[in-house]
Each structure stands twice: as C-alpha cells, then as structure tokens.
Amino acid sequence: METPKSLIEEALDQHLKSLLNKHAAGTQVDAWSEEVEILKVGFRDLAIARPDALHWGIVLEYELPLEGGRRPDVIITVPDKILVFEFKQDPRISGAYVDQAYAYARDLAEYHSESHNHEVIPFLIPTKSRNLVSAQDGVRIISPDKIAAVLSEFEEKDPINIQDWLSGEYAPLPTLIQAARMIFQNERLPSIKRAESLGVGDAVIELQKIARTSKELQERTLAFVSGVPGAGKTLVGLRFVYESSSDTANSIFLSGNGPLVEVLRDALKAKAFVRDLHSFIKTYGTTEKVPSQHIIVFDEAQRAWDAEHMGVKNNVHFSEPELLIRIGEKLPDWANLVGLIGHGQEINSGEEAGIAGWNDAINSESAKSNWKIFTPARFKDQFPNSDVTVVEQLDLSKSLRSRRAEDLHEWVSKLLEGKISEASRLAYRIIASGFQIHLTRNLSEAREFIRILYQDEPAKRFGILASSKDTCLPDYGILNGFQDTKRIKYSRWYNNPTGEIGSSNNLEDVVTEFGCQGLEVDCALVAWGNDLLWDGSDWQMRKLRPKFKQHDPLSLRKNSYRVLLTRSRDEMIIFLPPEERFDKTEHALLAAGARMMQFELKSAI
Known part of the structure; x- marks a missing residue:
C-alpha cells in the first residue's frame, strides 16, 4: 500500500x-x-x-x-x-x-x-x-x-x-444475440464448454448427418429439436444454418417472431440467413416460386399457425406446417426441414395446435413424398403412421442458463399454476443464488432503482415489459397498446445504447410479450396489468374480445405472463399499479417469495 x-x-x-x-x-x-x-x-x-x-x-x-x-x-x-x-x-x-x-x-x-x-x-x-x-x-x-x-x-x-x-478465465454466458454475432463472425463462444457439455454441439452434428443423408439419398426429411427454455434451441438452429451454408447446401433460418428476426438481422448484418417465417411461407407456399434453400430451419415450430387462423389472416386454407411441407415438396431432389420446439410458448390465436399440426401436414394431400421424421422420443407417438427415427441428441433437456434461471422458470410455472407455497420455496433458493425478484407499487422509484443499479455498466440491457391485453397501464405512462407498440423498432430497443433513440435502457418505450419472446434483458421492469389478477385463490383474466378464435384464452394469458416473467438474466422488478384491485395480486406475489423493493435502506451518515 x-x-x-x-x-x-x-x-x-x-x-x-x-x-x-x-x-x-x-x-x-x-x-x-x-x-x-x-x-x-x-x-x-x-x-x-x-x-x-x-x-x-x-x-x-x-x-x-x-x-x-x-x-x-x-x-x-x-x-x-x-x-x-x-x-x-x-x-x-x-x-x-x-x-x-x-x-x-x-x-x-x-x-x-x-x-x-x-x-x-x-x-x-x-x-x-x-x-x-x-x-x-x-x-x-x-x-x-x-x-x-x-x-x-x-x-x-x-x-x-x-x-x-x-490468470483465471472469466467466461460469462452470452445472450442469444451475442452468441449469434460470435457464430457469424467465426469467434469462439466464451461459454462453449457449457454449451457443448449440455448437448448443443451434439445436436448440430446430428442435424448435419441428417442433412447430408437427405442430400445423398435424395430424401425429404423433417427433424425436430426440442428443449426446455434457455436450452439453446435457437443457438442450435443458427449454428446449423451457418455451418451448413458452406458445406451441405444453401440454408435459411425462419422465425415467426418478428422482433427476434429484426434484432438478429440488425445484429448479424446477415439478412440472407434470417427471414420472417410468415412472409417466406406467403412467398413460396402459396405460389409456384421455389426457394434456393434445401435446408429450412424454423423456430418455435409448435407455434405455427393452424389452417383456421391462416384462413382469417391470409385467406389461405392451409396451415403453416402444411405450406412448409408443400415448399419442401417443390424443392428438386431433396429437402431437409428442421423445427425447433419450445414448451409453454403459445401466446397468440392460431398457435394452439402444437406438434400435432405437423403430423396432420405430412399426412395431408400436400405431402406427396414419404417424409422421414427424426425426433426425440417424446414426440415419437405424435407421428403414428410415419417413418420415425428417434434421435435423443435432439432433445436439449438442460438449460444453458444458470441454475437460478432454471429455477426462475419453475417459479413462474408454480406461480401461474396457483401453487403459491411451492413457488415460495423456490423463491428462497432463487434469491439466495443472487437473482432478486423485487415488487413495487411506485413506478418512478423502480425506474430510478434500475438506473442506479446499472449507471456504470453501459453493456447492460434493461427495459419495460407489459402485457398487450392490459388496459390500465397507459394511465401510468406505460404505453402498451397496439398503436404505441407497433412503432417500436426492436433493433434499436435491444441494440442501441443508453441515451440513443429507441433504446430499451431509456425506460420509455414498452414492449409486450410479442416483442420480447425469445429475447432477453439483464433486468426487466415487468408492469403487471389488469388482464390477469389473483382473486384470493386462483388467477382470473379480464374478459377479452379476441379478433380470432381462442380455444383456451386463460392459458394464452398465463403463457403471456410466463414470457414476460422469464426475460431477465440478473434480476426482475415487478410493478403493480397502486390500485385496490391489485392488492390481492400483491399478496400472492409476496406469498410466492417476491420481496418489496427497498429504494433506500437508510441514511449512511
């Protein structure tokens, strides 16, 4: 000294x-x-x-x-x-x-x-x-x-x-966007050891084998990669597309998640690799046009639109799975389709058919070839009349995220199931591991808390998330309505630094479940809405008038909050409007283990 x-x-x-x-x-x-x-x-x-x-x-x-x-x-x-x-x-x-x-x-x-x-x-x-x-x-x-x-x-x-x-190595787990940048820039992933140990590399290798065999034997194959939230499904898809493009054939990554597509294309500066699923299907599934890619990877395959929704949206009476099979049939000689499947991610009308929609597609009139299915064992029974090969390496059963993130997903599940005491036991472990679940009724203090928390950390990403179906949050300056959120530039929201126009870190622009699914922030300020409230014994939803038919609207609302409550990597702050109707929801969240945010502990003097 x-x-x-x-x-x-x-x-x-x-x-x-x-x-x-x-x-x-x-x-x-x-x-x-x-x-x-x-x-x-x-x-x-x-x-x-x-x-x-x-x-x-x-x-x-x-x-x-x-x-x-x-x-x-x-x-x-x-x-x-x-x-x-x-x-x-x-x-x-x-x-x-x-x-x-x-x-x-x-x-x-x-x-x-x-x-x-x-x-x-x-x-x-x-x-x-x-x-x-x-x-x-x-x-x-x-x-x-x-x-x-x-x-x-x-x-x-x-x-x-x-x-x-x-001399020790510091290797933080990158976000999806950071990892994608590294893949497309041929950089070594800092978390590669963890990724490989949990099967990401094995899944990519198996997909490459399936693609090569499809090409050599001139077959049409449909493979599925499943996994828990955070297991690396999207990472597998991006790596497979990137590596296959220089080896097996032209390939493309499709996603119906518009914000994810926008953010990835902006971050990667590689628009040819990543496309919007719905526009791709409209371009090639409903016309005679044939794409140049023989390998087509599509994210969130279980969320593909059913025929009823396609009929209302696009006046096309085929489901998206059936149209993708039609596209595969048009490709000369061979095709390799790969669907990435998450769990509990259905949040919109027309997304409730799940994996069964793919079995219907390969048994429809659109499927003129004998499609071979490659899937984890969990989906084998979904294809009773098909040539199915079980490939367990395609089931990513462990999360790439930290243990606390896995526990957070479980906590959210228990909370939304109404199992408050079970959620409370999980919350104790989550908080002990360093992930804070804060609750507040004061929005201005929540904003200031986050700004103080990250004031010297320019690389951190934080922002306000809210349900799209709430109607009271605009009274507090949280503009979550359709007209307000449709103007959001997601590439700016997720990629721009603090102070630049449209950055999430300004804590001004709000994204809903549709703007954050599949993406993460370090700290989410989740504004709880009046569309899902605790009545003292269970969750109740505000009656909605959906534009399209919904088979289980309450499940979709819960899944929306599942998305909102699982976007944070470091910690989460939940804002409840200071209204009496939210009091029982506050009691439920506190009983489930959330803690009231302490903006100021005491004076240090």
Missing part, C-alpha cells in the same frame, strides 16, 4: 482509457483518491493485528472480460475467500447499490475459473458513513472505519495466490 497515490490514480486512468476509450472525469479521480486513502488507512490498522494481511492480494478496477467495461471497485484475496468491495460516495444506501455489489460477487463465483472453489463475499462501503456494520440480502455493509476490524476476523491461512487468480 506504499505506492504513491498519484501513480495509482494515473494507472487507473490509463486502465479506464483502454476499456472505454476515455479518460476519467474529475469526480471519478476524486472517488479513486478517496478509496485508495480508505484502503491505506484500513490496511495500516489491519497490519498491526494481522501482519499476514500484507501478503493478501488487492486488485483495483478489475475488468470483467466480455462485460462491456464492468469493474468492481476492489477485489481482495484473503485466505480461502475473495472479497469484493464496492464503494459509494452517495450519503444514501440504495437497495440498488446492494444488488450491484452482490451481482459482482455472484458473477465472479459463477464465471471466473479461479473463484469457483472459493467463497466470494460482497461488501458495500458507504464512504460517508461511520460506525456501521450491517448486512442486507447477502451483502455486508460496513463503514470505512470498520474495515480493519471486519477483515481481521478471517482465519489465518495461506492466502490465495493473486497471480494465479488474475
């Missing part, structure tokens, strides 16, 4: 310049100066009681690779533990500061190879406080004058070697 303070500040400034291509502002330099002085005093006092502390490692402004410049203030390696210090000059102690400190520790524990086997402990240091030793949600909150006393409590053992720790 004897390095001159000015040299430390200069080194930190150069580090910041290399990360963000800008020099530190005066306020940042002042903050560094204060932090260094606090550490010097704290370790001077600590060294008297614990001389071995002189061998501990201290890292200032450690960059979390691939995280857009995220930097915990200080990391200290003590015997068998890693401490993360986050300093705040604000006289308030915001709940957002607590979440930020916890997130740094959580991500190091999860993604840093040299931190996996050690306890990572987050500390929040309000620099204006005195005589403070407290804790909140797994974060220790201490004042500068208590640093020496608190650190002296750790056992006297051999410390972690700081050079070994610095």
